[in-house]
Amino acid sequence: MAVDRLLPTPEARDLLDLTRDVADKELLPIVDRHERAETYPEGLFATLGAAGLLSLPYPEEFGGGGQPYEVYLQVLEELAARWASVAVAVSVHSLSCYPLATFGTSEQVERWLPDMLAGDLVGGYSLSEPQAGSDAAALTCRATRVADGYEINGAKAWITHGGKADFYALFARTGEKSISCFLAPGQVDGLTFGKPEEKMGLHAVPTTSAHWDGAVLSADRLIGAEGQGLQIAFSALDSGRLGIAACATGLAQAALDAAVSYAKERTTFGKRIIDHQGLGFLLADMAAAVDSARATYVDAARRKDAGLPFSRQASVAKLVATDAAMKVTTDAVQVFGGYGYTREFPVERYMREAKIMQIFEGTNQIQRLVIARGLAR
Incomplete structure (x- = not known):
């Protein structure tokens, strides 16, 4: 389900439409095959690079998209809603470009950054x-x-x-x-x-x-x-945590969409299961978690775009979004009942994929430590 979004410009809305089109055509048809066979999608990242989706938050003068982080993250969310592995790899690629783009000399940037942003180098x-x-x-x-x-x-x-x-x-x-x-x-x-x-x-x-x-x-x-090095690493991770928050939100949105679609079709006791209050309330809580996760990472991104401190907000976003993804994907399996525990439907994969998002880019226990230290200061 395409989520209506508040985006800052018509250009950003067009970019999101392009992302959805690319993701639907290039990612959705092959995700199950590659995830089940554990095979690498050769050439896919070059395709994403050619579409301009590997360079969005970086300067146009070096081949970047010149987009606000708020927009880049929502593009990342759309990719994650189709294929979490690919979205995480795109986020990591952006994270890996950050040290050079932010701390490199002009000579280093001119030598390497354009190829990195074009997707020629991943x-x-x-x-x-x-x-x-x-x-x-x-x-x-x-x-x-x-x-x-x-x-x-x-x-x-x-x-x-x-x-x-x-x-x-x-x-x-x-x-x-x-x-x-x-x-x-x-x-x-x-x-x-x-x-x-x-x-x-x-x-x-x-x-x-x-x-x-x-x-x-x-x-x-x-x-x-x-x-x-540590200054560079921690500075990069603030931005990287927002990338993972966006990926987790996209994964949770995909699980919610699958659960709602199934609940509209499945019937018990003479009516759709979505019309049973117990299940309807479960879906409502899932929707609230997804919307809250999105609002949290967008707020942190807007602070970053405005040049304001955002380290604590990045940790909050990573914590909230990944915990939400774990709960929403688990609840999606519950909505499907026994079918949710099979590979016939993608929700079992979503649940497995959500777990790592509470761990990498700093475990959620570390996020709580960062947040607490920020409050103490």
């Missing part, structure tokens, strides 16, 4: 490690200065698009108390990737570990100053 975000997830300051992957630049040694984990991406925003330790950011190529001698994780959901886009064994990055691959 990105991954490489912050987490096997023993350093929520505690990013505990990174052990090390970048050591050598004559040719930096030698990278160590392991990274939980990389969306791992082994498939053309570049990675890589965070590594450059001193005892210093973490730095690098724009790493997707293939370089000394870089290998582990077997894709066997995940509960989001099967079509791989998540892998990465192993750096003496790979050398040229000095111009350093983004920002040495030691600025």
